[in-house]
Amino acid sequence: MPTFKIHHITSYEYDRPVTESHNEIRIFPYACEEQEILEHDLQITGNPSMLNYTDYWGNRIGQFNLNQAHSELVIESKLVVRTKVPVDRTLVYNTGFEQLQQEISQSLHLLELTKPELIQRQEAIQEIVRQIYQPWKSVAATVQDCSQFIYQYFQYIKGITDIETTVDQIIEHRSGVCQDFAHVMLQVLRTLKIPSRYVSGYICPNKNGLRGEGATHAWVESWIPNYGWSGIDPTNNIWVSNTHVKLAVGRNFSDCSPVKGTFKGPAHQNLYVYVSVGYEDGHRFEERNQVNTPPGNGNQDFRPTVDQAGRHQQ
Known part of the structure; x- marks a missing residue:
């Protein structure tokens, strides 16, 4: 069970003072059995009062206002977390679509996550479905085949997409980064009526050569019957691990x-975005990027669930 020290700083600098900054943050570690939060310290410019609540999806949300004039807003998160993902889940990964349908019929929440988005290139998604779906395969095997297809036929290229890039556009040029691959995979799995959800977080291998090491990352969780939510990372074609x-x-x-x-x-x-990940052996990954943003529309929307700072937009 490895332990990681994650230091994450989001810094906004303004060329003239601004006021009445109203913000919503989702940078608290998700409460689940697969990870144990040992420490979490959050520091924000001006030490504003924080309103905390849990949203529909189970995420912890923080809301705060910074009303006085300021030329900088810094949100600094220091996290120490121990991951505890089961190493061997193969014994429960042989359940099929019939049992999946039974479980979906008993949960409106799961049913909601089986509905794909309305897109123009749905026929391209259907073609992927035709290539990966075999009715005798388990749900988990089908999810794995979907991940394999995206990993094999979509190119990992930084900087050619942004947060506004649609699934239609990703399908057209068959390339992108972790966020793009997650969105395509969600569309395929939901077309197959497999409940699936988007996940944001960090990937923390120690020099293992995985795409996105030490950075913010995105992947998918699918509902496996008789097991529950299980994460899979199509960017690296692996089931989520420690x-x-x-x-x-x-x-x-x-x-x-x-x-x-x-x-x-x-x-x-x-x-500016700074992320560092410290490992138990003393190795540390650090990255700091400046993000170009358009001037003066009064919005700040930092979205660090991608592989490079160039994707962080207003």
């Missing part, structure tokens, strides 16, 4: 945006 730390879940990315809000003032903002 290297993944979960922050939030939802129907798609918009339900998991770690920081978003508004402010008053005609200022241009510069956004």
Whole structure:
């Protein structure tokens, strides 16, 4: 059961003072059996009062206001977490679609997560379904085949998509990063009526060569009958293991945006993101990026569930 120290700083700098900054954050580690929170310290400019609540998906949300004039907003999270994902889940991964349908019929929440988005290129999704679906295979095997297909036929390329990129566009150019692969996989699995949800978090391998190491990351969780939610990472074509730390879940990315809000003032903002992951052997990964943002629309929407800072937009 590895332990990770994760230091994550989101810093907004304004070229002139702004006021009435209203923000919502989802940077608290997700409460689940697969991870144990040993420490979590959160520091915010001005030490504002925080309203905390749990949303529909089980995410812990924090809301705060910074009304006084300020030229900088820094949100700093220091997390120590121990992951406890079961190593061997193969014995419960042989359940089929008949049992899945029985479990879905007893849960409106699961039923909601079987409904794909309305997109123009649904026929391309149906073609993927035709290539991966075999009625005699288990639900877990079908989920694995979907991950394998995306890993094999979609190119991992940074910088060619952003948070506004649609599934239609991803299907068209067959490339992107973790967020894009997760959204395509959700569309395929929901077309197959497999309840699935988007997950944001971190991937923390120690020099294992996985895509997204030490950075914010995104993957998928699917409902496996007689087991429950199980994560799979199509960016690396692996079932989620003790290297993944979960922050939030939802129907798609918009339900998991770690920081978003508004402010008053005609200022241009510069956004900086720092993430470091410390391992038990002393190894540490560090990355700091500046994000270009458009001037003065009064919105700040930091979305660090992707592989590079160039995807963090207003």
